[in-house]
Amino acid sequence: MEATETTRTREAPRTGWGSDTRPEPGVLIEDHALIGDLYTAALVARDGSIDFLCLPDFDSEACFTSLLGTANNGRWKLAPRQPVRNVRRRYRGKTLILETEFETDEGAVRIVDFMPTRKGSPHLVRWVEGIRGEVAMRSELVPRFANGYTVPRVSRRDGTYAAVAGPDAVYLRGGTGKEPPPFESEFTVRAGQRIPFVLSWARPYDDIPGMIDPDAALRETESFWEGWASKIRAPAGYEDIVVRSLLTLKACSFHPSGAIVAAPTFGLPETPGGERNWDYRFCWIRDSSLTLNALLLAGLQDEAKSFGDWLQDAIGGAPSQVQIMYGIRGERRLTEVTLDWLQGYEGARPVRVGNGAYSQFQLDVLGEFAAVLHIAAQAVGHLPERAQRALKTVATQVADVWTKEDHGIWEMRGPKHSFTASKVSAWIAVDRWIRAIEEFGVKEDKEPWVKLRKTIFDDVCSKGFDPKRNTFTQYYGSKGVDASLLFIPLSGFLPATDPRVVGTVKAIEEELMPDGLVLRYRTEESVDGLSGEEGAFLACSFWLADTYHLMGRTEDARRLFDKLVGLCNDVGLLAEEYLPRDRRQIGNFPQAFSHLALVNCAYILAENQKPWYQA
Numbered sequence: 001m002e003a004t005e006t007t008r009t010r011e012a013p014r015t016g017w018g019s020d021t022r023p024e025p026g027v028l029i030e031d032h033a034l035i036g037d038l039y040t041a042a043l044v045a046r047d048g049s050i051d052f053l054c055l056p057d058f059d060s061e062a063c064f065t066s067l068l069g070t071a072n073n074g075r076w077k078l079a080p081r082q083p084v085r086n087v088r089r090r091y092r093g094k095t096l097i098l099e100t101e102f103e104t105d106e107g108a109v110r111i112v113d114f115m116p117t118r119k120g121s122p123h124l125v126r127w128v129e130g131i132r133g134e135v136a137m138r139s140e141l142v143p144r145f146a147n148g149y150t151v152p153r154v155s156r157r158d159g160t161y162a163a164v165a166g167p168d169a170v171y172l173r174g175g176t177g178k179e180p181p182p183f184e185s186e187f188t189v190r191a192g193q194r195i196p197f198v199l200s201w202a203r204p205y206d207d208i209p210g211m212i213d214p215d216a217a218l219r220e221t222e223s224f225w226e227g228w229a230s231k232i233r234a235p236a237g238y239e240d241i242v243v244r245s246l247l248t249l250k251a252c253s254f255h256p257s258g259a260i261v262a263a264p265t266f267g268l269p270e271t272p273g274g275e276r277n278w279d280y281r282f283c284w285i286r287d288s289s290l291t292l293n294a295l296l297l298a299g300l301q302d303e304a305k306s307f308g309d310w311l312q313d314a315i316g317g318a319p320s321q322v323q324i325m326y327g328i329r330g331e332r333r334l335t336e337v338t339l340d341w342l343q344g345y346e347g348a349r350p351v352r353v354g355n356g357a358y359s360q361f362q363l364d365v366l367g368e369f370a371a372v373l374h375i376a377a378q379a380v381g382h383l384p385e386r387a388q389r390a391l392k393t394v395a396t397q398v399a400d401v402w403t404k405e406d407h408g409i410w411e412m413r414g415p416k417h418s419f420t421a422s423k424v425s426a427w428i429a430v431d432r433w434i435r436a437i438e439e440f441g442v443k444e445d446k447e448p449w450v451k452l453r454k455t456i457f458d459d460v461c462s463k464g465f466d467p468k469r470n471t472f473t474q475y476y477g478s479k480g481v482d483a484s485l486l487f488i489p490l491s492g493f494l495p496a497t498d499p500r501v502v503g504t505v506k507a508i509e510e511e512l513m514p515d516g517l518v519l520r521y522r523t524e525e526s527v528d529g530l531s532g533e534e535g536a537f538l539a540c541s542f543w544l545a546d547t548y549h550l551m552g553r554t555e556d557a558r559r560l561f562d563k564l565v566g567l568c569n570d571v572g573l574l575a576e577e578y579l580p581r582d583r584r585q586i587g588n589f590p591q592a593f594s595h596l597a598l599v600n601c602a603y604i605l606a607e608n609q610k611p612w613y614q615a
Helices: 214-229 239-251 285-297 301-315 364-380 385-401 420-440 447-463 483-490 499-511 538-551 554-565 592-607
Strands: 032-036 041-045 049-054 062-064 075-080 086-091 098-103 107-114 123-142 153-157 160-165 168-174 184-190 194-202 577-579 584-586
Touching: 032 107, 032 239, 075 107, 107 214, 123 214, 214 239, 239 285, 239 592, 285 301, 285 364, 285 592, 301 364, 301 385, 364 385, 364 420, 385 420, 385 447, 420 447, 420 483, 483 499, 483 538, 499 538, 538 554, 538 592, 554 592
Parallel strands: none
Antiparallel strands: 032 041, 041 049, 049 062, 049 075, 075 123, 086 098, 098 107, 107 123, 123 184, 123 194, 153 160, 160 168, 168 194, 577 584
């Protein structure tokens, strides 16, 4: 998983995981690696700059936000002062300990970055190791609290350098001598020498966090991640990329609750320079069945149980009140505001925190929730009373609302429609209740539910299908297609070999794959109420590979899977979307949805597992 910094141009091809050919200039989204402590996560760029970090938790305000603005919005850059000729980086084994090697004319150094497993206050450890020669280094720590807005007061405090503003304080220790290092310092590292830095966070009115031993913290952190990774049952032939994806997903989990954020970032654009800039530090019900199935396939029973428990606790006792997303502790109100002082990544504005889509009506979440309950019951071999009540309540709710228009799975901010995939999800909710009755001997008259399932099925096949073009359509009465139509074969609504499914796949290939990867839908039709084009949606491209496999197009499935894996950056990470014309990733990063789809697809191809919706 190593990469080499070479002369790079826009004409050079991307060769995938382990490569570093990329366009210049600027720091790209995929130039970053992820480190974290299961409460929050940081993005570390190839140039040695930590460009994004929220403290103390994923949903806290950021203290480093330069990725969405300038260096004056907060970062910590630790790098050689001289021009760098070569950069290589990798994760140490099966961990989130990042090693970045810089070569200069004077010598070579290695920077080790990690966040220790948390036992109180959060800490960020960085140290410089001399490999060869003597290298002049510079450390430039610029904390900016309140998402890059607030300039803190910097002072010496009890053997540290401290930055304090409002409810936040960070403390820096380490360096080259007995005195604490200032926030800006220059020093020289020689071969065999190691210089540590430790940044700690606390509330200004709390005690200064105790100093940690960097060596002991490294050993404990390495042991934790290696021990966790050893539990993974990886599919043959795809071990490395699946383990790395699962490590990434684990890093996106919030340990206290078991929730998994869609991404640890906000504001990274889906359209270069555009307005599609959302906060993804929340948990989507949309992702839940995909998440649970991936964890169970990998043998991660504890994580699957924690996630399932969080999901049911977040939803509470009234599935009629189910939202499309929740906060990491189950919060329901996720008020959206804009951060006008941030210029946005490559000028993409507005930068938003919070997510106004939380209050949307999306019919598909009921199907997602039912699918999770059914998957969990199959995993344990019985249907708990709590899950039985929830499945029936969800099916009853679907009976009341399935004919209503909604905003669709993609959280459209345009008018509501009768989205075909939403109606299919309503069918899933009823189908999983019927299957639970049959599989677990539930004392319930299933005939009214069988009748409702047939009514929804007939409605979709009548109103959501265009017989002239032999394809299902994005919504009732529309002419366009949508990648979410792949739910039809993946859910078991229709077999993948059904002529209507074959026709739909053909329409997706012709209309949504201009560059060999799948778009969610055609944005120029303005159905989502937003301006600007999107890149190819990586999760949808994995879904197409799943569908190819179900259709018997195994070679097509493997080719597409290999192409998608080849888009991972040099340390195995994926964003939400990819821009083929620019050969770059786009959107919040790393994206759990993309990695979940990768993991599930790998098991389907390697072990002929059922798609997540059919598990």
